[in-house]
Every structure is written in C-alpha cells, then in structure tokens.
Amino acid sequence: MTTQTTAPETPGTPAAPAPAGLIGIPPHIGRALAVGGGVLTIISTFMSWTWTSAFPGDLTVYGYPGGLQVLVLIGGLLTTLFALAGYGIKGLRYVVPSGGDAALKFAALAAFATAWYTVIAISVELGGVVNLDPGGYLVAIATLTAFVGALALPFDQPEPDPIDPDDDSWEKFKNRSSHKWETVKAAFSSRPPRPVGKLPTYVEILVIAVVMALGLLVFTYGIGTQYDELFVGFLITAGFGFAALNKSGLVAQATEITSRHQTITVWGAFIAAALFPFTQTDDQYATIGVYILIFATVALGLNIVVGLAGLLDLGYVAFLGVGAYAAALVSGSPSSPFGVHFPFWAAVLVGAVASLVFGVLIGAPTLRLRGDYLAIVTLGFGEIFRITANNLDGTSGPSLTNGSNGISSIPNLTILGFDLGAPHTIAGFTIGRFANYFLLMLLITAVVVLVFRRSGDSRIGRAWVAIREDETAALAMGINGFRVKLIAFAVGASLAGLAGTVQAHVTYTVTPEQYQFAGPIPPNSAFLLAAVVLGGMGTIGGPLIGASLLYLIPNKLQFLGDYQLFAFGVALILLMRFRPEGLVANRRRQLEFHEEAEAPTVLSKTGA
Known part of the structure; x- marks a missing residue:
C-alpha cells in the first residue's frame, strides 16, 4: 500500500504537497474508481457482449463467461484485489508484498487492453459497434474507469543518485530522457518486496505445488486456444498479468521459496509437465x-x-x-x-x-x-x-x-x-x-x-x-x-x-x-x-x-501472414528493451544490466 505522507511543517515553511499520480484526479477518488471499475468489469463478464454467435467464442450467453470474457474476468479480479489491498484491509497486505500500486496499474491495463481489443474485434468483424450488447458497452466503460483510477494513484518517485561534480556523465544523463518519460517510468515502478520469513516446510511445498499447477494451467490454456482472437487476448492478459504479479512482489516471494527447495521444484516441474498429455483429448496439441x-x-x-x-x-x-x-x-x-x-x-x-x-x-x-x-x-x-x-x-x-x-x-x-x-x-x-x-x-x-x-x-x-x-x-x-x-x-x-x-x-x-x-x-x-x-x-x-x-x-x-515475423520481431525488441537479462535471469546478469541493483552477498553459479 502506498501511503500519502507530507513533510513536517516548520514555521514559515508550507507543507509539501501530497504525492499524485499521472493525472489530476485525487488519489482517494482514483482508488475508488479502480475498485468500482474492477467490480463492474467482473459483472460485465457474466453478461452478453454481442447478439450473434458469429464472433468466435459465443459471447452471447448470460451468466457464464466464455472465450475472451474469461481473460477479462481474470484481469478484473486482479484489479479489484490489488485495489482493495491499497486500503490496508487485514489479510490483503500479503497480496502486494511490494507495498506499491504498480501492480494495480498493470492489472488494470491487462483488463483494459484485453476488453478493448475484444470490443474492437467484434465491431470490425461484425460491421460496427451496433453489434455490441449492453455487456460489451459496460466492459469498455468499466475497464477504462479502472485504468484511469489506477493512473490517478500516487507512485514512489525514485531518488536520483548523488551528483559527482568531477563526472561529466551527469550532463549526458540529463539529456538522455525527458522529465515526462521519467514520470511514466516511476508510475509503473515498485519498491523491492518485503523480506519473506521462512514458512513451515509443508506450506512452502504447497506453494510450490500451486505455482506448478498454475504454470500447467496457463500453458495448457495457451496451447489449446482454438481461434486467433483468443490467442491474441491470451498474450495480452498473460503479459500484463505477469507484470502485475511481478510488480506486486509475489513472483519474487515465489522465487525465494523455490530457491530454498530446488530439488522439489525441479521434480514438481517435471511432474506437472508429465500431466500435460492427460489434459488433452487428442493429439492435436500434444503435437506442438x-x-x-x-x-x-x-x-x-x-x-x-x-x-x-x-x-x-x-x-x-x-x-x-x-x-x-x-x-x-x-x-x-x-x-x-x-x-x-x-x-x-x-x-x-x-x-x-x-x-x-x-x-x-x-x-x-x-x-x-x-x-x-x-x-x-x-x-x-x-x-x-x-x-x-x-x-x-x-x-x-x-x-x-x-x-x-x-x-x-x-x-x-x-x-x-x-x-x-x-x-x-x-x-x-x-x-x-x-x-x-x-x-x-x-x-x-x-x-x-x-x-x-x-x-x-x-x-x-x-x-x-x-x-x-x-x-x-x-x-x-x-x-x-x-x-x-x-x-x-x-x-x-x-x-x-x-x-x-x-x-x-x-x-x-x-x-x-x-x-x-x-x-x-x-x-x-x-x-x-x-x-x-x-x-x-x-x-x-x-x-x-x-x-x-x-x-x-x-x-x-500464422494468421498474420507476411506480418508474422514483423510482429514477432517487435515483441522481441520490447522484451530486450525492458528485460535484457532474460525472462529467468541469474543474479549476476541482473547486476550486469541493472547497475542500480544492490549487490548480493553470494552470487548464483548457474541461476537454476
């Protein structure tokens, strides 16, 4: 949870302004918008988004999410959970160990991007927004509201490094990027997660089992997407959803737990992979x-x-x-x-x-x-x-x-x-x-x-x-x-x-x-x-x-045809820009690419 603090007042000195987000909405209103938008997003996934089943996934059913609605539902649940955690509700503070609102911003972005991609796809493929049902309009408004509310929340502005007067690289640093870009980066940044106390062994093993089951579920869902629109939505939700979990500090805590039980983690990963063929009804996806x-x-x-x-x-x-x-x-x-x-x-x-x-x-x-x-x-x-x-x-x-x-x-x-x-x-x-x-x-x-x-x-x-x-x-x-x-x-x-x-x-x-x-x-x-x-x-x-x-x-x-490699190349460029050390990096490479990181006491040999 990001707390709003002001500098202590001294005689003749005005109080420092409370931190603000990227937009001018007060933070308490922004959090309320994020919570309300997240709840409405969840409700909208149980409504009909279009009147015809011509759009893949049959989004015409009331009371039962299907296809892309399931992905938006996940984004809405994460948005609501991270937004409520900011109120300091007892028990929810463990959901955001990092204590910031960067996770909420990415979760709201995941729901917003997936929902608006679906709404636009329906309008383009079926011939206009007239083909949207009330649920389609509601999910567009709800996800936009939640995302705007998330952007209104305050963020932690990183403190600049001390200036060395004998080092002319400071002038190069000032000219490298604008103040606006630094503000946007800070809005999606988060503090390091709080240290995790060592849990009972059986609890940590249970956490590892849950992580492996979640990985199997995500992989099985991604490999089994039956139409192109669903796979694109899956990429959007999985990408921003993982970023949200990472910024919340949950990924770091899970990594810390698995590092203490490497043998169990490896065995768990192979057991989860061995269960994959039993989740398939034919060889269509086992081939892949x-x-x-x-x-x-x-x-x-x-x-x-x-x-x-x-x-x-x-x-x-x-x-x-x-x-x-x-x-x-x-x-x-x-x-x-x-x-x-x-x-x-x-x-x-x-x-x-x-x-x-x-x-x-x-x-x-x-x-x-x-x-x-x-x-x-x-x-x-x-x-x-x-x-x-x-x-x-x-x-x-x-x-x-x-x-x-x-x-x-x-x-x-x-x-x-x-x-x-x-x-x-x-x-x-x-x-x-x-x-x-x-x-x-x-x-x-x-x-x-x-x-x-x-x-x-x-x-x-x-x-x-x-x-x-x-x-x-x-x-x-x-x-x-x-x-x-x-x-x-x-x-x-x-x-x-x-x-x-x-x-x-x-x-x-x-x-x-x-x-x-x-x-x-x-x-x-x-x-x-x-x-x-x-x-x-x-x-x-x-x-x-x-x-x-x-x-x-x-x-x-493959449905992108000649644009397939172009889209794939853009995705690789973005990945290397924002995570040059790789998806799973050892500590040594993290230090090589992120000089601001704190040096560890012992470097990992293989980063397994």
Missing part, C-alpha cells in the same frame, strides 16, 4: 508439445556453449541434424543405404556419439578463435552441413542421405515392446502417438537438465563461467582454455544429437531443409540462440521457457 520439448532440449544444450562457456555458436542446429541423420540411418528405414534396424538405446547412442564426434572435429581447429571470428566459423559449419547433406544423393556425391528427399519412412520407436506410434490407454486416458513421444522427450529433457545442473556446479562448470567472464584472466589463473571450451562444445553437441534421435522418429522424415540458420518455424540456429538469450543465459528454466514461447507464438501467429 513434443516439438516444444525437442526445441527446448536443444536450446538447453546450446546454453552450455553460449550461457556457461560464452561461445557464440551460430551453427548449433547442425548437431541436431547430425544426431537425426545418424539415428535415421540405423532406424530400419527403406531409404537408408545401410539396411539395419538398431534398438532404441543403440540408436540414441549412435546419434549422441555422432554429434559428439562432429563437435570435437569442428571445435578442435576453430575454438582457438574468439568472438565474432568463432561465430562466423560456426555459421559456416552449419551451412556446410546442410549443403553436404543435400549433395550426398548419389549424383553429386556418395549415396548416403538421398539429397533433398532425405531419409523417409522412419519407423516408430519400440521400447521394451511398447510401440510409441500406437495409442495406449492408461488409467482410463487414451494416450496417442505424439503424447507417447512427449513423455519420452520429457524423460530425455530430464537427463539434459541433470547434465546441465551437475556440470554447471562442477569444477569444469566454474571454469566455463571463468572463461565466459574473462578468458585472459582465466588463462592467467591456470585454466586450460582450449580444453575447457572443447569440452563445452562436445557436451553441447552430444545433447543436441540426443534430441535429434527422437526428432527423426517423430517427423518420420529427415531432410536438409530442417536444419537452416534461420527460417519461419524453429528449430533453427537463430531461434535456438534467441531462446537462450531471451529465456536467460546460464539458467535452466530460461531456455526451457524461451524455447516454449518462441515455438508456440510463431505457430499461433
């Missing part, structure tokens, strides 16, 4: 899920190379291709010139070892380079692999990969008599082909996470971080830089090959076009690198979340 896991696993392997060792690899997708081709050649495919059919465990070893060998062969002569030179060489390796696989067609070169036709008709995997290509019934749930591969890929992801955690906490992991931070200083301390970097390259390549063995059987066909530097649909080297950077370099959860978003969003934004 298994590709996300493949993409995420490869991104986590790249995180060893880029995030821990600091080696910029622009051709990493080639190692995924090496593993996929190696597994396809021994899979029993009629297109394979070898004519052999290895069991699953042998195919996995072949794919991982083949990628490891290629990683060593490519890394040995090139890892003595640094920076941009190394990036150019790895980019060339990725293109050489794709061109070579395209030329091994029996005409331009030996008959090995069938050229552009690739290796097709790859049979499904069979593990201990369990055919992953056939549906199976488990506890009354029918698990289809892609759900089977999803569970298999989840197991492989668990192995990759284990390797990442163990290697990151080991002596070699600390050497990788030392090389990343300052290679010259690391060499001066006795670290064998070439050997350490080669190990990172080999481990990352083998993990990519491990994922490639499953990808070959999931896609049925392996072709050179699947392994390019850039393309509209991942996995490719550009998207893999973006997943690591945007998710959080050097962390475990960062690449997993980044890869999920980078695969899901382009897949769902």
Whole structure:
C-alpha cells in the first residue's frame, strides 16, 4: 500500500504537497474508481457482449463467461484485489508484498487492453459497434474507469543518485530522457518486496505445488486456444498479468521459496509437465508439445556453449541434424543405404556419439578463435552441413542421405515392446502417438537438465563461467582454455544429437531443409540462440521457457501472414528493451544490466 505522507511543517515553511499520480484526479477518488471499475468489469463478464454467435467464442450467453470474457474476468479480479489491498484491509497486505500500486496499474491495463481489443474485434468483424450488447458497452466503460483510477494513484518517485561534480556523465544523463518519460517510468515502478520469513516446510511445498499447477494451467490454456482472437487476448492478459504479479512482489516471494527447495521444484516441474498429455483429448496439441520439448532440449544444450562457456555458436542446429541423420540411418528405414534396424538405446547412442564426434572435429581447429571470428566459423559449419547433406544423393556425391528427399519412412520407436506410434490407454486416458513421444522427450529433457545442473556446479562448470567472464584472466589463473571450451562444445553437441534421435522418429522424415540458420518455424540456429538469450543465459528454466514461447507464438501467429515475423520481431525488441537479462535471469546478469541493483552477498553459479 502506498501511503500519502507530507513533510513536517516548520514555521514559515508550507507543507509539501501530497504525492499524485499521472493525472489530476485525487488519489482517494482514483482508488475508488479502480475498485468500482474492477467490480463492474467482473459483472460485465457474466453478461452478453454481442447478439450473434458469429464472433468466435459465443459471447452471447448470460451468466457464464466464455472465450475472451474469461481473460477479462481474470484481469478484473486482479484489479479489484490489488485495489482493495491499497486500503490496508487485514489479510490483503500479503497480496502486494511490494507495498506499491504498480501492480494495480498493470492489472488494470491487462483488463483494459484485453476488453478493448475484444470490443474492437467484434465491431470490425461484425460491421460496427451496433453489434455490441449492453455487456460489451459496460466492459469498455468499466475497464477504462479502472485504468484511469489506477493512473490517478500516487507512485514512489525514485531518488536520483548523488551528483559527482568531477563526472561529466551527469550532463549526458540529463539529456538522455525527458522529465515526462521519467514520470511514466516511476508510475509503473515498485519498491523491492518485503523480506519473506521462512514458512513451515509443508506450506512452502504447497506453494510450490500451486505455482506448478498454475504454470500447467496457463500453458495448457495457451496451447489449446482454438481461434486467433483468443490467442491474441491470451498474450495480452498473460503479459500484463505477469507484470502485475511481478510488480506486486509475489513472483519474487515465489522465487525465494523455490530457491530454498530446488530439488522439489525441479521434480514438481517435471511432474506437472508429465500431466500435460492427460489434459488433452487428442493429439492435436500434444503435437506442438513434443516439438516444444525437442526445441527446448536443444536450446538447453546450446546454453552450455553460449550461457556457461560464452561461445557464440551460430551453427548449433547442425548437431541436431547430425544426431537425426545418424539415428535415421540405423532406424530400419527403406531409404537408408545401410539396411539395419538398431534398438532404441543403440540408436540414441549412435546419434549422441555422432554429434559428439562432429563437435570435437569442428571445435578442435576453430575454438582457438574468439568472438565474432568463432561465430562466423560456426555459421559456416552449419551451412556446410546442410549443403553436404543435400549433395550426398548419389549424383553429386556418395549415396548416403538421398539429397533433398532425405531419409523417409522412419519407423516408430519400440521400447521394451511398447510401440510409441500406437495409442495406449492408461488409467482410463487414451494416450496417442505424439503424447507417447512427449513423455519420452520429457524423460530425455530430464537427463539434459541433470547434465546441465551437475556440470554447471562442477569444477569444469566454474571454469566455463571463468572463461565466459574473462578468458585472459582465466588463462592467467591456470585454466586450460582450449580444453575447457572443447569440452563445452562436445557436451553441447552430444545433447543436441540426443534430441535429434527422437526428432527423426517423430517427423518420420529427415531432410536438409530442417536444419537452416534461420527460417519461419524453429528449430533453427537463430531461434535456438534467441531462446537462450531471451529465456536467460546460464539458467535452466530460461531456455526451457524461451524455447516454449518462441515455438508456440510463431505457430499461433500464422494468421498474420507476411506480418508474422514483423510482429514477432517487435515483441522481441520490447522484451530486450525492458528485460535484457532474460525472462529467468541469474543474479549476476541482473547486476550486469541493472547497475542500480544492490549487490548480493553470494552470487548464483548457474541461476537454476
């Protein structure tokens, strides 16, 4: 709760004015508007917004929110809750540990943006505002009222840093931005959350379970959006809603609790992910899920190379291709010139070892380079692999990969008599082909996470971080830089090959076009690198979340056509502008990008 205070009066000195918001409405009226607007927003979601079911989601039903109304309802609930917390109601102060009103502003913005997007979409698609029912008009007015009320609330103006008269950078700082921009930034800022006392162990475990269940619910809802308007609304609500929870301090408190129980958190995350196939009625969205896991696993392997060792690899997708081709050649495919059919465990070893060998062969002569030179060489390796696989067609070169036709008709995997290509019934749930591969890929992801955690906490992991931070200083301390970097390259390549063995059987066909530097649909080297950077370099959860978003969003934004990559690029630019350390960043990178942050007593090694 933001309190209004005034400076103590002294004789002959007028009292300092009470803090105000971005607009001239008194704060107590603004809070009342926020509460009233939030309540009316909730009520409006139970009303009809349009008279016809032609608009997706059927928003014509009274008493039952559906489609985009559910998202606006969530925004209205958050707005009302955060607004009431500002009154100091007993019990609600735990909802906003940060004590400010920044969370209320973002919650009101989430409801306002989603509601007005829906109203505008109805008007455009159905031919005018005449197609709105009373609920549509009410939600537009209610969300606007709540947002205006939130902007009227006071905010904490950050104190400027002391001015060093000998430092001319102060003049540069004054010219960098206008006073208005600083005011807007302060309006959406919040104080650090209050320290959280250690709760009983069973309570903290319950909190972790709730967080994992909420994550599964959000992911399942996002991946299962059935029409374009709903997915756009989901992005708006999820983006501003997460910002509201972050500004409230709840995210920081949940992070503190999970950091005290890392093992339980990791196990909880994998259990929640394993429940995903059981929430689906068919393989329609399990298909996207298994590709996300493949993409995420490869991104986590790249995180060893880029995030821990600091080696910029622009051709990493080639190692995924090496593993996929190696597994396809021994899979029993009629297109394979070898004519052999290895069991699953042998195919996995072949794919991982083949990628490891290629990683060593490519890394040995090139890892003595640094920076941009190394990036150019790895980019060339990725293109050489794709061109070579395209030329091994029996005409331009030996008959090995069938050229552009690739290796097709790859049979499904069979593990201990369990055919992953056939549906199976488990506890009354029918698990289809892609759900089977999803569970298999989840197991492989668990192995990759284990390797990442163990290697990151080991002596070699600390050497990788030392090389990343300052290679010259690391060499001066006795670290064998070439050997350490080669190990990172080999481990990352083998993990990519491990994922490639499953990808070959999931896609049925392996072709050179699947392994390019850039393309509209991942996995490719550009998207893999973006997943690591945007998710959080050097962390475990960062690449997993980044890869999920980078695969899901382009897949769902295909209705934008030629504007798809433009919209996606704008979103990435905004993310890097306001959170350059990534979605899940370790403490060290937060200090690098936010110099005003207070230095921690102990820096995290991997930021897991």
